[in-house]
Amino acid sequence: MERVDEVIEMRSDAAKQRADLLQLMLEAASREHIKDKNDDVDEQYIAKKLTYDEVVANVFLFMVAGYETTSTALAYCTYVLANYPEEQHKLQEEIDEYFSQNENETDPDYDVVNRMPYMDMAIKEVLRMHPIALSPVINRECTQETEVCGIKITKGAIIQPDVYSIHFDQELWGPQDVNGFCPERHLTKRHPLAFTAFGVGPRNCVGMRLALVEIKILLTRLLKQYTIVKTDKLEENLNITELTVITPSEIYIKLEKRQQ
Template sequence: MSFSLPLLGGLAAVLVLLVRPLFSPLRSVPGPFLARWTDAWYLYKVWRGDFEKTNRRLHEVYGPIVRYGPNRYSVSDATAIDIIYGHGSQFAKSSWYSAWAKPPPWTAREAGAGTLSLFNDQSISRHVHNRRQFQSTYSMTSLVSYEPYADECADIFAQRLEEFANAGTAVDLRYWFQCYAFDVIGMITYAKRFGFLDAGEDIGGVIRQIEDFFLYGALVGIYPSLHPLLYRLKNLMAGEKGYGRNYILKFALERLNDEQTQAKAQNSERESFLAKFMAKNAKDPETFTNEHTIAGCLSNVSAGSDTTAISLSAVFHFLLSNPDCLGKLQDEVDSLHAQGQLSRNPTFKETQQMPYLQAVMKEALRLHPIAGLPLERVVPEKGSTIGGVYFPPGTVVGLNIWVEHRNPAFFGDDADCFRPERWLTTDAEKLRVMNRHWVPFGIGSRTCIGRHISMLEMSKLIPRIIRDFDLHPSATSSGDTWPVLNTFIVRPTDFTVKFGLRDKSAQA
């Protein structure tokens, strides 16, 4: 009898699991057979690293609303952006995001820094409050004062490219873009370069840890109840430095707590983020706490390099794959250079007068946005109708930017083609629709707070490379076979490019 009760309980649980989907009010929503019963289907597809392609195929086969788990639905509908992500929306982030945070402590010893984060916060009201504390620091108006920091790093980056050009060496350009972006973030945050460009190495192994962090979050977030245990096991096995997020936190804290770094940050000609954070904390420690200072520095370190490196790589991948577009951008850059309207280090203001450059960046970010998984949200307590389908409270719905950006309804029948000219149209209505559905940095109130840093770096670096160097593509840098890996962010795994020095006299 003692044996049969647990057995019967287990059988009953399995029976409920099998039968429940058949009586769900959303049972008519199509999707893969296994996804109706288990999230293991989604876990496997994410583990394969190409869900941005899988998600598109699901919509091509099943239509605008498709299931990818027992309670997970991907939506491709013109109304989804406003309903799910619009300002004032009550669709909170799903439990998938909890795996991107430090889990609650089990003991007093485990308590410590690093609990506050804008990205993974599932509380709408708390997110609004905390984001407000950082908003002014990340505004473009504030960031343009940091242009000299980006210029210093661009000078070293250009020096490295010149060395590669003289040696005839092919390099992984994405890696060097990440070195550049990391050092810019170091300057902006701490008024001190991390030294990636100087050493040409992964300083402290932090790039590898960031990659592991994204893979961990993408997979464990599907089964978030495992996160507290797996997080501790991973960090226990990794030793003193920790693993993934914990490792990155310690990397950021070491620099934040370094007395020389603090002194440099406070005495720098330009007020670094750290100096601003410390001043705000000193002025009102109850509103802007130590945790806010840590969160700001950690966010910059963990998300401020990979995203910019991927976006820069995407721009040059599409330019190398489309020589006519590369030629047009070169003509625009050379023309301004010849007229004396392009500084040695192009200023952000100068780049805003370059319409083709702006169109190239928008088009590259359209075809290769950073995030490659559905941005999951939970339907609020009153339920919601999206695309003609009623979703009960608690249902997880999401839009995948890779699906949205290639939707012919928004971007035309050539939505899969790289065509910067689409952004130069004089058709105001067409441009309005495209801009409404162009969301490479996220949507609504959860838009990436650091997007202006990325756009500042890209706007300044791209024309300098185009003006000063010839780029020679390889099989992995152009064409349709660009190798990428989707661990929530879709990063190229090989972007080999050769550089040559351009004849400056030919540009005059």
Template sequence: MYPVIYGVNRHTVQTRTIKGVTFPKGSNVYIPIFHIHRDPAIYPDPDTFNPDRWSENTVRHPMAYIPFGAGPRVCVGMRLAVFELKVAIIKVLRAVKFSTTKKTQEKIVFADSSFLMPKTPIVLHVERR
């Protein structure tokens, strides 16, 4: 739900026209990753955590989810990062249980930064399984 950065910039090395929009050579193009991931046309109710969005029978445009970038500049460590993340989540969830508290905020408010960092700490209750 929360990519590390809001978006990425790309610089065009040649003039391109994509879906009727021309990008002249030397243009800077901003790809708003956070906003693509929050587009209700792609993800109904985008601010709700819904793991079923990632079921195998879900069909969406390949550029609708790009936390590691895409194309020739895709993150070289993407596969390793995803694998390590899955292993870490499994290990943590097998050992502890998370729950909300009265201090847990409903919606995360982000700090003014290039990175997605919460303005205030995320408070959760953690107990051993």
């Protein structure tokens, strides 16, 4: 929290401002005390403003929420790649291709990892097979009575989609077997609500880009030097639990140093 306070103070210098979530919140914030409507009818209050305490709290939550979800997604990535060595080899070839063209580069940056199409498809396919967010996270409230596919939905009803039913729907994700790992399936344009790993609509995951970049950079650095290999214990403790996220108890993999 203290570190967040330091960054906010640093952003008071116009030269150090950046176009990101924190800057947007700071622009919507006020250092003045914000009174509630009912505090004092004679006092004016500031509407639609964040307090600086709220900015700090939101940044803190943004970072905390991003750690477990990202590490869990990476764990699933290692699990899937260990089970599908051919697809892992394709991913390594894409990574090697970049480094062969940029011999002076040592660490991949934001622009680099976003120019790797197979990397993007592979991560999306992992998240299709192993979604992180719990179904209640992407629920919605019906604002007016409506009918969808012959089903009447009353105003105020809470709609809570089953992520697994959507992600493993053969009609939505075919013709390839939905139980198999096939990154190329993401080359086909699907229904906009077929992929709900980060939620959907205007209230989807605000940290989606940050999470994807973190995963891509780590996988790029890891697979450049190592190959992920199955072990006898790979399936031993993959017990899925639903706490703050959908996570496995443990995943056992082996890393082999690459020769080149």
